Amino acid sequence: MASSSIVFAGPPLAQYALRRADDALLLGHRLSEWCGQAPMLEEELALANIALDLIGQARLLYAYAAEIEAAGHDEDQLAYLRDAQHYGNLLLVEQPNGDFAATMLRQLLYSAYAWPYWQAMERSADATLAAIAAKAAKECAYHHRHAALWVVRLGDGTAESHRRAQQALDDLWMFTGEMFTADALEAPLITAGIAADPALLRPLWQASLDETFAEATLIAPADGWMQQGGRAGRHGEHLGHLLSEMQYLQRAHPGVVW
Amino acid sequence: MMSEHPMPLWEVFIRSRTGQSHRHVGSLHAADAALALQAARDVYTRRGEGNSIWVVPAASITASDPAERGMLFEPAESKIYRHPTFYTIPDDVGHM
Numbered sequence: 586m587a588s589s590s591i592v593f594a595g596p597p598l599a600q601y602a603l604r605r606a607d608d609a610l611l612l613g614h615r616l617s618e619w620c621g622q623a624p625m626l627e628e629e630l631a632l633a634n635i636a637l638d639l640i641g642q643a644r645l646l647y648a649y650a651a652e653i654e655a656a657g658h659d660e661d662q663l664a665y666l667r668d669a670q671h672y673g674n675l676l677l678v679e680q681p682n683g684d685f686a687a688t689m690l691r692q693l694l695y696s697a698y699a700w701p702y703w704q705a706m707e708r709s710a711d712a713t714l715a716a717i718a719a720k721a722a723k724e725c726a727y728h729h730r731h732a733a734l735w736v737v738r739l740g741d742g743t744a745e746s747h748r749r750a751q752q753a754l755d756d757l758w759m760f761t762g763e764m765f766t767a768d769a770l771e772a773p774l775i776t777a778g779i780a781a782d783p784a785l786l787r788p789l790w791q792a793s794l795d796e797t798f799a800e801a802t803l804i805a806p807a808d809g810w811m812q813q814g815g816r817a818g819r820h821g822e823h824l825g826h827l828l829s830e831m832q833y834l835q836r837a838h839p840g841v842v843w
Numbered sequence: 844m845m846s847e848h849p850m851p852l853w854e855v856f857i858r859s860r861t862g863q864s865h866r867h868v869g870s871l872h873a874a875d876a877a878l879a880l881q882a883a884r885d886v887y888t889r890r891g892e893g894n895s896i897w898v899v900p901a902a903s904i905t906a907s908d909p910a911e912r913g914m915l916f917e918p919a920e921s922k923i924y925r926h927p928t929f930y931t932i933p934d935d936v937g938h939m
Contacts, residue, residue, distance in 0.1 A: 625872065626886075627871050627872060627873060628882075630882075630885045630889070631881070631882065631885040634889060727884075731881055734877055734878060735878075738874065738875075738878070
């Protein structure tokens, strides 16, 4: 088995699944970086639980993408042997953990999107995606609950926790715009009833955030410049560092297994 | 940061199956009841242990004094006739 990079060449449905797998894997990996560093034991376990939920979602989606591509790739190769420019994740999920407030705000912004997204995907015309969605929707509902509880307590906590939470929200907001766009690859899948229409998710996302931010005394930034490009493989500098750590073992020891 | 204000201790009770009673499984620290419930889910139900959780502030539990163990519990030790093992159960009754 070679450790050189691979390029995924599946049809649009497979690319679509691959992008969602990348979202889940990278956010799961980010959360796993908290292992041994969480502010308290209880939260350590909670973050690891969420990470494992997301990595589980990623595995199902990678396996499905590989099955459609039918090029002999497996889920490990898709995760560990693709370069950054071939990752199609949202820019939001590759952002560094920062402090605990930044991690919770990132989690809230993503989960408030992922929960209604997977609920919508339960009605997908693609039976496999619908089945994955049924599992993911329940998991993301809990991730949202967890993040929202923390964001309320951080935002409506001490002056310091409020300042950090508001700062995290201000810093991350520009990565939320691309969640609600669909490119030429995805538009036909939406028309075909396979993919959820992200434009329809936005009001749900906004309403749920408004509720949390009101309780948290946080102010959502005005929609200004939004970073785009994650789905097209145009990533920030952080993804390269993340991948170099995450992919190191498979690159150094090709095909190594536990 | 967290250690400046020690968080309250919560006792966790899990019901493993509908119809059974909640059983004490352990304790955890959390700032308030909602976070305690969530932490209990993450700490104590990761392997499918339960379908219902109670969390109770440890400070709300009134406990017997270990020093009074003799007075409280030893008198019962000599009264084995209180155990229902001396009764003959008719076959018709079946399992009790």
